[in-house]
Amino acid sequence: MSYTRPLDFKNGRIEMSYGSGGRAMAQLITELFAKVFDNSYLAQGNDGALLPCVNGRLVMSTDSHVVSPLFFAGGDIGCLSVHGTINDVAMMGAQPLYLSAAFILEEGFPLADLHRIVVSMAQAAREAGVPIVTGDTKVVEQGKGDGVFITTTGVGVVRDGITLSGNLAQPGDKVLLSGAIGDHGMAVLSQREGLSFDAPIVSDTAALHGLVATMLDSGVCLRVLRDPTRGGLATTLNEIAKQSGVGMLLQEAAIPVHQTVEAACEFLGLDPLYVANEGKLVAICAAEDAARLLKVMRAHPQAVDAAIIGEVLEDAHGFVQMVTRMGGRRIVDWLAGEQLPRIC
Amino acid sequence: MKYVDEFRDGELAKVIAANIAREADPKRVYRLMEFCGGHTHAISRYGLADLLPASVRLIHGPGCPVCVLPIGRVDQAIRLATEQGVILCTYADTMRVPASDNFTLMRARAGGADVRMIYSTQDALKIARDNPQRQVVFFAIGFETTTPPTAVAVKQAAAENLRNFSILCNHVLTPAAMHAILAVEGGVSLDGFIGPAHVSTVIGSRPYEVFADNYAKPVVIAGFEPLDVMQAILMLIRQINEGRAAVENEFTRAVTREGNRKAQVWVDEVFELREVFEWRGLGSVLHSALKLREKFSAFDAELKFSAEYIAVSDHKACECAAILRGRKHPQECKIFGTVCTPENPVGSCMVSSEGACAAHYSYGRFRGATL
Numbered sequence: 001m002s003y004t005r006p007l008d009f010k011n012g013r014i015e016m017s018y019g020s021g022g023r024a025m026a027q028l029i030t031e032l033f034a035k036v037f038d039n040s041y042l043a044q045g046n047d048g049a050l051l052p053c054v055n056g057r058l059v060m061s062t063d064s065h066v067v068s069p070l071f072f073a074g075g076d077i078g079c080l081s082v083h084g085t086i087n088d089v090a091m092m093g094a095q096p097l098y099l100s101a102a103f104i105l106e107e108g109f110p111l112a113d114l115h116r117i118v119v120s121m122a123q124a125a126r127e128a129g130v131p132i133v134t135g136d137t138k139v140v141e142q143g144k145g146d147g148v149f150i151t152t153t154g155v156g157v158v159r160d161g162i163t164l165s166g167n168l169a170q171p172g173d174k175v176l177l178s179g180a181i182g183d184h185g186m187a188v189l190s191q192r193e194g195l196s197f198d199a200p201i202v203s204d205t206a207a208l209h210g211l212v213a214t215m216l217d218s219g220v221c222l223r224v225l226r227d228p229t230r231g232g233l234a235t236t237l238n239e240i241a242k243q244s245g246v247g248m249l250l251q252e253a254a255i256p257v258h259q260t261v262e263a264a265c266e267f268l269g270l271d272p273l274y275v276a277n278e279g280k281l282v283a284i285c286a287a288e289d290a291a292r293l294l295k296v297m298r299a300h301p302q303a304v305d306a307a308i309i310g311e312v313l314e315d316a317h318g319f320v321q322m323v324t325r326m327g328g329r330r331i332v333d334w335l336a337g338e339q340l341p342r343i344c
Numbered sequence: 345m346k347y348v349d350e351f352r353d354g355e356l357a358k359v360i361a362a363n364i365a366r367e368a369d370p371k372r373v374y375r376l377m378e379f380c381g382g383h384t385h386a387i388s389r390y391g392l393a394d395l396l397p398a399s400v401r402l403i404h405g406p407g408c409p410v411c412v413l414p415i416g417r418v419d420q421a422i423r424l425a426t427e428q429g430v431i432l433c434t435y436a437d438t439m440r441v442p443a444s445d446n447f448t449l450m451r452a453r454a455g456g457a458d459v460r461m462i463y464s465t466q467d468a469l470k471i472a473r474d475n476p477q478r479q480v481v482f483f484a485i486g487f488e489t490t491t492p493p494t495a496v497a498v499k500q501a502a503a504e505n506l507r508n509f510s511i512l513c514n515h516v517l518t519p520a521a522m523h524a525i526l527a528v529e530g531g532v533s534l535d536g537f538i539g540p541a542h543v544s545t546v547i548g549s550r551p552y553e554v555f556a557d558n559y560a561k562p563v564v565i566a567g568f569e570p571l572d573v574m575q576a577i578l579m580l581i582r583q584i585n586e587g588r589a590a591v592e593n594e595f596t597r598a599v600t601r602e603g604n605r606k607a608q609v610w611v612d613e614v615f616e617l618r619e620v621f622e623w624r625g626l627g628s629v630l631h632s633a634l635k636l637r638e639k640f641s642a643f644d645a646e647l648k649f650s651a652e653y654i655a656v657s658d659h660k661a662c663e664c665a666a667i668l669r670g671r672k673h674p675q676e677c678k679i680f681g682t683v684c685t686p687e688n689p690v691g692s693c694m695v696s697s698e699g700a701c702a703a704h705y706s707y708g709r710f711r712g713a714t715l
Contacts, residue, residue, distance in 0.1 A: 253354070263345050268463075319710045326357045326570045328391020330707040336686030 007031050012111040019105065019139030032115060033135060036122045041098070041133035049133035051098060054157045061088035062153040070113065070147055073187045074203030075278075077150055078120030083207045083278055084229065085154040086128055090209035091225045091281065093164040093216060094156030099125060101152050102136040106145030117148065128207040130154070156209075162216060168223040169244035171314040174290035176283040178211065178303040179204070180256040181233050185275035186264045201260050206279030211302045218296040220289035227281050234273040234332045236282055237320045247315025250322040250332060254309045274335050284312065351569030352390075360574040361395040368581050374400045376580055377670050378538040379522065381408030381698025382568040388697075388707035390570040400577060403670035404700035406521055406625055407540060409486040410437045411668065411692040411699045414624045415656040417514050418443035420646075421483045424512065425449070425457035428649050431475060433468035434483040435490075436461045437696050442689055444656050449483075465497035472501070472509035481645045484511040489542040491515045491634065492607035495614040498636065498643050510645040513635055516621065518543045519551045520632030524623075525669055526559050534670065536580040538573065539565035541595055546611075548603025552591045560589040567595040614640055622655055624692050625668030664691035667700050674701040681705055 007027060017024035034042055041049040065081040075083075082099065089096040101121065105114065125132050132152075187203040208227065215222060224244075228236035233255070241248055257272045265272045279302065285293050290308055297306035310322075320332045368374060378384055384404045387393065393402065406412050418441050425432040432449070439450045439461060453459040458478075462468055465482060472480035484494045494511060501509040518540055526534070539552055544565045552563040562583040566576030576594045583590060593599055614637060621633030636644045645651060658664060662684070663677035674680050674693065684690035686702050693699035697706060 259345055263348075266345065266348060317710065321710055324390045325352055325354045326390040326392060326395065327354050327361075328394035329710075330388060330391040331710050333686075333706045336702075336706070 007111060009111050009115045014105045014107055014109040014111065014114065014139055016107055016139055016141070019137055025137065028137065032118055033137070036118045037125070037132045037135075038122070039131040039133065041131060042135075049098070051133070054097065056157040056159050059089050059092040059094035059156045059158055060153065061085060061092070062151065063088055064149060064151040066146065066149050067188060068146060069188070069191055070117065072191050072203055073201065074183075075205040076117055076120050077148065078117035079124035080205050080278060081150040081152045082121050082124035082128065082130075082132075083205050085152040086130055086207040086209055087227045087278075087281070089154040089156035090207075090212040091164070091227055092156070092158060093162040093212070093222070093225065094158045095213065096128070096130045096154050096156040096209050098155045099130055099132045099152050100134045101132050101150060103138070104145055104149040105137065105139045106147055107139055107142040109147050114148065117150075124207065128209065130207075164222060164225050166224055166226065166240050166243035169240055169246050169284045169312045170223065171246055171312050172287050173223060173284050173312040174287050174308050175237070175248060175250065175310040175312065176285065176290065176293060176297065177233065177255065177307055177309045178208075178281045178283070178297060179279075179305040180258045180261065181228065181277055181280060182257060182261040182265065182272035182275035184278040185232070186261045188276075189268070190264055201258070201264060204277055204279035206302060208279065208281055208302060211281070211297070211300050214300050215283065215293065215296060218293065220293045220296070221286040222283060222293070223286070224284040225281055228277050230276050231335045232272070232274040232276055233282065234271075234320070235335050237332065238318075238334045240282075240284065241318045241320050244312075245316070245318065247313040247318055248310055248320045249313050250310035250320065252322050252324045254307050256305045256307055273332055287311070348569065351567065351571045353571060356571055357395060357574055360571065360578055364400065364574070364578050364581060365397050367578070367585065368397050368399045369585065370397065370399050372399060374581055374584060375403055375533055375535045376400065376538060376577060377403040377405045377525075377534050377536075378573070379405040379407040379518065380538075380540045380543070380568070381411065381696065382541055383538055383566065383573055384408065384700060384703050385698045386568050386570055386573055388703035391707070392570055392573060393708070395574065396577065400581070403534065404667070404703070405525070405537075405670060406623070406668040407487065407518065407543075408693070408696055408698040409490070409516075410441050410696045411664070412516065412521070412623045412625060413438070413441055413485055413514060413692065414622050415443055415658065416622070416654050418449070419656065420651050420653055421512055422447060422449060422452045422457070424481050424645060424649060424651055425452055425459050426455070428479065429458075430479040430481045430649070431458045431460060431471060432481050432483060433460050433462045433471060435463075435485065438483060438485060440689065441692060441695050465493045469497055469500060469506065469509065472506050476508060479508050479510070482509070482511045483514070485514040487516055487518050487540070487543050488546045488611075491611050491615070492546060492604070495610040498614050498640050499610065501643055502640060507642070510643045510648050511636070512645040512651070513615075515615065515634045516623065517632050517634070518547070519554070520629055521623065521626060522552075522555060524626045524629045524632065526555065526561065528669070534561060535584055536562040536564070538576045538580070539563045539591070541566060541568045541572070541598070544595065544599040544603065546604050546607050549591050549593050549599055549601050550603070556589045556591050562589045563591045565591070565593045565595050565599050567598065613637075624658065625665045627665075659690045662691040664693045664701075667693050674704040675709075677701070681709065
């Protein structure tokens, strides 16, 4: 066989030919994706992955990742794209089984960065025990992308007897949160170009299916699980309230927020309730099970700061209200537009 | 968080609330206007109205920088970005202020205009330095708090001979707006002011003395934290009960009688009074805003691009004018919460969370909600 010069992962850049379907693309797949992701399904080398039968109902979820900057304290777009989709599958009460990954690469993107991202994805997938079994790569001309966009799709299986859904919250239920909010959003924002602001905040990006499995195994009556990503805790709770046709009453003092995040939000005029998380979940369960669920969560390393933050109310308006630390009451509304810093 | 947590202590709030409840005369009404949007925001975000007796009524004033910005001024900025092709730098709040034809800077950006959200005037200067071939305009808005940084930027641009930088000046003056509210014939029935926090760090407490002396309205300058607001309300109630009208300072950790002299000197060096300026809600107010002095006219975007100001009237049903003057509550406006929401603001009070309508919609509309 003739010699092919290997890809230059030190100084090379993405060229249009890497997405053309020709030899260059095959080389990128062989030397990068197949090699780093390395599993028997991918090694089949077909247009799709042939997967074994599973026992139970299937869950499927997809998520696109367009984060800027691509690398941030505590993670990067690679591990984020794995964690994000695993979590979406896990929030359905499912055991995540397989992932697919589709890349849109911008011409000129450094191969070294792509390598770093792919290695990060592979590591995240391996740690989670969820292989990336199929994928796709496209290249767009320079200026038509933002370096790299990654879409991942996940498939999981739900065992019998488990049904979680955003429309199952009932008046009287308790609302639990697995830990401090706002870490991911503020980690990314504080490093974003144009912000001369550097706070020691680390993204909480993590795969939560282990925590979810522990919660499900405890046998408590779980009704809703959701990860408060974009739009933060406030948006997630409003979504659930709307879906279930209920209201909620939160206790501000019970909601954990790291001091660094609180300070950064204060500085930028943002509200941590609306800042994204990538490694936290909200759980709604029957009131009588709340104390037990809290105990189970706190015993898990990913939820040591878990807290009961409020309860579900009967309210046809679907208002999510909060008793503030000052003792007053206010609405925690949907995010209007994007969260913009205030002037004063 | 040091210097913040101390002023958000729920237990202390209960103590002040108890004092207010004890000292407020239940047979009368205390109509107190918090001038600043910062206070409006704090009151709504912390639910402070729940801690006050029924006799204390808070009236949200016009001190929200984006709320008082008239449509024509936003149009002017949009035209600079779309027709003149400048890089328009703006504070984030201004991005969603409704302009003519339901347009905003946000929508102008989506349509291809180069509108950039910045945190500091220094960011705008950097953009100008980095793009010498482009014209960069800073949309300078706000009360006395944001004026000194603009003055510094203009002085720096002059010193560096940064010819591609200019500002669209919309800086306005707090005391002038308070005069405008109080001078209305028939008057607004107000018993006192919670005076500005950040503005007062710059101008000091002295400029408010005229309101105590000439209009017999007590003024208590207060910080933007919830305990500041509670304490200021207690201080106002005491003045009113004693029949006094004085300027008192609750925000002593940051405000002096003289204010920030250095900032005042810089502002005076760069700006002079405009003859007249149109405010959203308050209409045309004499000597209520600033423009660049002739010495700095090369940095005046209005002159540089012959950007004319064309007044545009507000939506007919919008009650922002009455709300900004404290004459109406947001929920008395017909389009509140229906046509006008934070997602699609019609009036400016719905744009920023400091605006009276947005604050009530986002934080307080569960009160009195009916199906």
